[in-house]
Amino acid sequence: MFKIRVPELVEKAKAGQFIILRAYDNSERIPMSIGGLDRENGLLTVVVMEVGKSTAEIVRMKEGEEFKDVVGPLGEPTHIKDFGGTCVVIGGGVGIPPIYPIAQALKDAGNKVVGIIGARNEDLLIFEDELGETCDELVITTDDGSKGMKGFVTDALQKLIDDGENIKFVMSVGPVIMMKNVAKVTKPHEISTWVSLNPIMVDGTGMCGGCRVTVGGKSKFACVDGPDFDGHLVDFDELMKRQAMYKDFEKKAYEHFLHKCKIGLG
Amino acid sequence: MADELEGISLGQLPPKERMKIPRQSMPEQNPDKRVHNFNEVPRGLTPEQAVHEAQRCLQCKKPKCIDGCPVEVDIPAFIDLVANGKFTEAAWKIKETNSLPAVCGRVCPQEEQCEGVCVLTGKYTPIAIGYLERFVADWEREHDEMKVPEIAPSTGKKVAVVGSGPAGLTVAGDLIKLGHQVTVFEALHKEGGVLVYGIPEFRLPKDIVKSEVDFLAKMGVEFKASYVIGKIKGVDELFEEGYDAVFIGTGAGLPNFMGVEGENLNGIYSANEYLTRSNLMRAYDFEAEGTPIMPGKRVAVLGGGNTAMDAVRTSLRLGAEKGAIVYRRSRKEMPARNEEIHHAEQEGVEFQFLTAPLRFIGDENGWVKQMECIKMELGEPDASGRRRPVPIEGSEYIMDVDTVVVAIGNSSNPLIPKTTKGLETNKWGNIVADDDSMATSRKGVWAGGDIVTGGATVILAAGAGKKAARSMHQYLMSL
Numbered sequence: 196m197f198k199i200r201v202p203e204l205v206e207k208a209k210a211g212q213f214i215i216l217r218a219y220d221n222s223e224r225i226p227m228s229i230g231g232l233d234r235e236n237g238l239l240t241v242v243v244m245e246v247g248k249s250t251a252e253i254v255r256m257k258e259g260e261e262f263k264d265v266v267g268p269l270g271e272p273t274h275i276k277d278f279g280g281t282c283v284v285i286g287g288g289v290g291i292p293p294i295y296p297i298a299q300a301l302k303d304a305g306n307k308v309v310g311i312i313g314a315r316n317e318d319l320l321i322f323e324d325e326l327g328e329t330c331d332e333l334v335i336t337t338d339d340g341s342k343g344m345k346g347f348v349t350d351a352l353q354k355l356i357d358d359g360e361n362i363k364f365v366m367s368v369g370p371v372i373m374m375k376n377v378a379k380v381t382k383p384h385e386i387s388t389w390v391s392l393n394p395i396m397v398d399g400t401g402m403c404g405g406c407r408v409t410v411g412g413k414s415k416f417a418c419v420d421g422p423d424f425d426g427h428l429v430d431f432d433e434l435m436k437r438q439a440m441y442k443d444f445e446k447k448a449y450e451h452f453l454h455k456c457k458i459g460l461g
Numbered sequence: 462m463a464d465e466l467e468g469i470s471l472g473q474l475p476p477k478e479r480m481k482i483p484r485q486s487m488p489e490q491n492p493d494k495r496v497h498n499f500n501e502v503p504r505g506l507t508p509e510q511a512v513h514e515a516q517r518c519l520q521c522k523k524p525k526c527i528d529g530c531p532v533e534v535d536i537p538a539f540i541d542l543v544a545n546g547k548f549t550e551a552a553w554k555i556k557e558t559n560s561l562p563a564v565c566g567r568v569c570p571q572e573e574q575c576e577g578v579c580v581l582t583g584k585y586t587p588i589a590i591g592y593l594e595r596f597v598a599d600w601e602r603e604h605d606e607m608k609v610p611e612i613a614p615s616t617g618k619k620v621a622v623v624g625s626g627p628a629g630l631t632v633a634g635d636l637i638k639l640g641h642q643v644t645v646f647e648a649l650h651k652e653g654g655v656l657v658y659g660i661p662e663f664r665l666p667k668d669i670v671k672s673e674v675d676f677l678a679k680m681g682v683e684f685k686a687s688y689v690i691g692k693i694k695g696v697d698e699l700f701e702e703g704y705d706a707v708f709i710g711t712g713a714g715l716p717n718f719m720g721v722e723g724e725n726l727n728g729i730y731s732a733n734e735y736l737t738r739s740n741l742m743r744a745y746d747f748e749a750e751g752t753p754i755m756p757g758k759r760v761a762v763l764g765g766g767n768t769a770m771d772a773v774r775t776s777l778r779l780g781a782e783k784g785a786i787v788y789r790r791s792r793k794e795m796p797a798r799n800e801e802i803h804h805a806e807q808e809g810v811e812f813q814f815l816t817a818p819l820r821f822i823g824d825e826n827g828w829v830k831q832m833e834c835i836k837m838e839l840g841e842p843d844a845s846g847r848r849r850p851v852p853i854e855g856s857e858y859i860m861d862v863d864t865v866v867v868a869i870g871n872s873s874n875p876l877i878p879k880t881t882k883g884l885e886t887n888k889w890g891n892i893v894a895d896d897d898s899m900a901t902s903r904k905g906v907w908a909g910g911d912i913v914t915g916g917a918t919v920i921l922a923a924g925a926g927k928k929a930a931r932s933m934h935q936y937l938m939s940l
Contacts, residue, residue, distance in 0.1 A: 404734055
């Protein structure tokens, strides 16, 4: 987790939007969700997990270093209002940070907010304290049961529904399969469910169409029409296939980068 | 400079002598070699060729070429300077009206503009005005003679230019010279707009675009890249911050898709994405840059304009075994420059005319593997004046492909119209601007280039920039 000083961007940004980062001059442009907004100090919080070359570069940056480019705020903000009932915000893994500003905004709008966060094990849980403070209730799940309830976020969500919670709105951010399953759980109960999609992006301003997703049978650009979409209309399977398009390239680039690091060229 | 001109006899020749000189042919990279690199295809005229070509010009009393030029460059005047070996002065002459000669000399469709109306066209061969423009612009740059013009005293007025493509750069260049403070905002991380993300290296080297941008910076223009007006700040806020006038040159950055089944399969790109990956993100050098692009073995590019030519020629350079253009009309109706079609033919691009795609077929992992096509025939002319393509019933067939690039045109990016109060747009989302002044329906706001016309050319955008700058200057001085 780190904070970037971008006062103009932070002043304009709202919960649910994202930024595009470029570490160095020949780095890739990668989209990152906003994990926190400190308007007083002009600081933006981002949480990055090393999964490949671009994230590996970022994770190795030191305090005081400057990003070559920070573009934003991009995308449409999450639609916040008083829903007249309970709002459930669900975050999985690296999807947890972005639900923090969303939870804050929902709370500010007068909603009761229940947070559900899940990770593979307790070491991968983040923002517990922040969400614990903001949400009226926080449920923790871990796949291995090392903390909180053993199981997935969908299990916790199902329990909430079964216990009769008056849920009016669900916002879910995390791995695509998780968001797909959350939508599956709420569908029979017709609860308004929104997800934050993370397809591969290049420019992030709607000019290339690389991030197109199918929602309700129509093609939409996640970077300008989203990133939030109605979870009951999203073609999640297509998104998962499109996200895997450059798997081989990504693997090669990462191996090359790690090798360069090892021999001192990184 | 004297060395390079040694042996060449300079100056104007008697008309009979002029008519004897053949049109100089541009030295070009061999097609077999050039499909394996991204270097420029035309190498540029030699000084000797430039002088000979310039001497062909009849220096007409009533030059048609000036009218053929969208920005009315004083063509006979610059050509006369070339004939006399004054190459740098010739570049400065052009820059009195066109600030981007190194770009226009390479990408203008001269056969439809200056050369198309040259008195020698038809019975003889027109003067190679484009080659000469390129020659003098390159000469000036390579001999380090880019003159920073005299800047007028500061007017105290601030101008915001949104978009650093040809329209925006032209406005910036004109207004900075007149003493105004100019800031150019660019959404991408490199300035140049379509010059840098859309047109490939082998047609327009990025060093040239960089040198134009650096030149503007030298004159005092401020550039803010990775700054998306409409997201981080709206046009309204620019006025609140103290800008006195705003120019919108945000371009046709909204890719058109066919809207057919299977278009979201892996391996199907909009031309914008394909070219942005290759040009701006330099995906052709994956080792160094890290941005991937599917090289594809059997690539189909849908469309018949310059962008389609750029995409298919890029695919060959990325290693495609087969690169095909799939176009619904015939060669005659193709909007691409003759030179680009010719280069593509030389490079071995396959042309499938009178063909349109019906749908894309994918494999079990979501990758495109085939395209179903239908043959077309030409019927009555449509709104564009070209004959309308009509499908031939029963002529459907399947074509094997693994990469498809949809290059059927771009519409205006809606971001600025969406976030700016009082900005009138037409039914296609283009900003409405006055033909002469380029003023929009909003006071203090001008617009030009593709955002007004829809996808068009660099020179038209530059021309619109010129008109807008003139009108903006008048307005600023009246405040």
